[in-house]
Amino acid sequence: MRMKFLVLLVWTCALMGGEAPFGFEAHGFFDVRAGFRLQNDATQRDTSLAESRLQLDLNRMGEWTTLQIRGDAVYDDVIDDRDIDLETGRGWFDLREANLLFSPNRSMDVKVGRQILTWGTGDLLFVNDLFPKDWQSFFSGRQTEYLKAPSDALMMSFFPSFANIDLVYTPRFDADRFIRGERFSYWNGNLGRRAGRDAVVAVDRPDRWVDDGEWALRISRTIKGYELAFYGYDGFWKSPAGQDPVRGLATFPELRVWGASLRGGFGKGLIHAEFGWYDSRRDRDGEDPTVGNGEIRVLLGYERELAREFTLGVQYYLERMLDYENYRASLPAGLVGRDRNRHVTTVRLTRTAMNQNLTLSLFGYASPSDNDFYLRPSVSWKVTDAWQVFAGGNLFGGSRDHTFFGQFEKNSNAYGGFRYSF
Incomplete structure (x- = not known):
């Protein structure tokens, strides 16, 4: 109740044009969205989205430090x-963010606390970005910013002359x-069918402080207009990639990733390329069917403006499983296996009009290897500086129930809503 009272108090101060308590600057929005399924799913409700969201973003800038607190009060039906x-x-x-930023010296920044972290070059495809994602928000029709889930972390940035x-x-x-079943149905390999609220995923999640920590490193430099970066990660698969058959729990095996990326101008557009080697540390030979295999991931992309206020972006993405022969040999009888290679192509079309107050967008994924797809059409209209209305959809399809996008076919939905920013 105290938290609810504080949220309402700060919101009232912001709407009245006054300063928030304790010297904070207050911004935020009130967002209402509703969505419905386009297909019947016996394991889920017909309503895919029904929520009201109040976000408050509080900032307090001092001479040496910046404190940020950003959180959402949500009614989710x-x-x-x-x-x-x-x-x-x-x-x-x-709680989206609660962090302190300070600079011990001119060549170093430190941010500690809850924060949104992201790096890499992909457009809604991720190779070396091993920070948490919110796939439930992404598939339901919330703002794309909610795909990035918060991390409780210490981030140190250094700026020497060489990088x-x-x-x-x-x-x-x-x-x-990740998709657990309480909001969206998914392919359950143990049951051999799609499941939802009737089989919510139970997990054994690493949750010990320090012992179950994660490290991520990025070293970047711009050379002749091209940004070159190298990455390292040591932690766990971010979504369940293993099984504990005795307890019937999904697990997060240890993972180490090494990668690189390149981004810069090419012709009249921008290109990006990214590579990642996923080292599944618990089973490097791929002989344990309860642990996900290592992978090589590759991403290539190009974006350019085709006409005034009309932009095209295309990408190619590859996941190639390592030790595939051992994986096939260890696969239990009757369990549907993966292909060695998963190919995905994406297309983004964006058209703006009415002084960029109207935005029409279509983002599409298609996998020729899985023979499935995922389309994200959307339209948004900024009525005034404060008011925005929008509508869109999440459309899934595929020829097989167990592929990544095909498993979500019955989750196809349409949504709409409005936002008031202050």
Whole structure:
């Protein structure tokens, strides 16, 4: 109740044009969204999205430090559980950021606390960005910014003359907010069918402080207009990639990733390329069917403006499983296996009009190897500086129930809503 009272107090101060308590600057928005399924799913409700969200963003800048607190008060009618869980984002309150930024010297920045972290070059495809994602938000029609889930971390940035260096330490593993079954149905390999609320995924999540921590490193430099970066990660698979067959729990095996990226101008557009080697440390030979195999991931992309206020972006993405022969040999009888290679192509079309107040967008994924797809059409209209209305959809399809996008076919949905910013 105290938190609810503080949220309402700060919101009232912001709307009245006054200064928030304790010298903070207050900004935020009130967002209402509703969505419905386009297909019947016996394991889920017909409503895919029904929520009201109040976000408050509080900033206090001092001479040497900046303090930021950003959180959402949420009424979510799709999920019955109202108890707050800051790790999974469930409940009536989601703390997005609560961090302190300071600079010990001119060549170093430090940010400590809850923060949104992202790096890499992909457009809604991720190779070396091993920070948590919220796939439930992404598939339901929330703003794209909610795809990035928060991390509780220490980030240190160094700026020597030869490169920029970012080092992130997360003292306790931050997993993805992955598809569990309570909001969207998914392919359950143990049951051999799609499942949802009738078989919510139970997990054994690494949750010890320090012992189950994560490290992420990025070293970047711009050379003749091209940004070159190298990455390292040591932690766990961000979504479940293993099984504990005795307890019937999904697990997060140890993972180490090394990668690189390149981004810069090419012709009349921009190109980007990214590579990642996923070392599944618990089973490097691929002989344990309860642990996900290592992979090589490759991403290539190009973006350019085709006409005034009309932009095209295309990408090619590859996941190639390592030790594939051992994987096939160890696969239990009757269990549907993966292909060695998963190919994905994406297209983004963006058209703006009315002084860029109207935005029409289509983002599409298509996998020729899985023979499935995912389309994200959307339209948004900025009525005034404060008011915005929008509508869109999440459309899935595929010829097989167990492929990545095909498993979500019955989750196809349409949504709409409005936002008031202050």
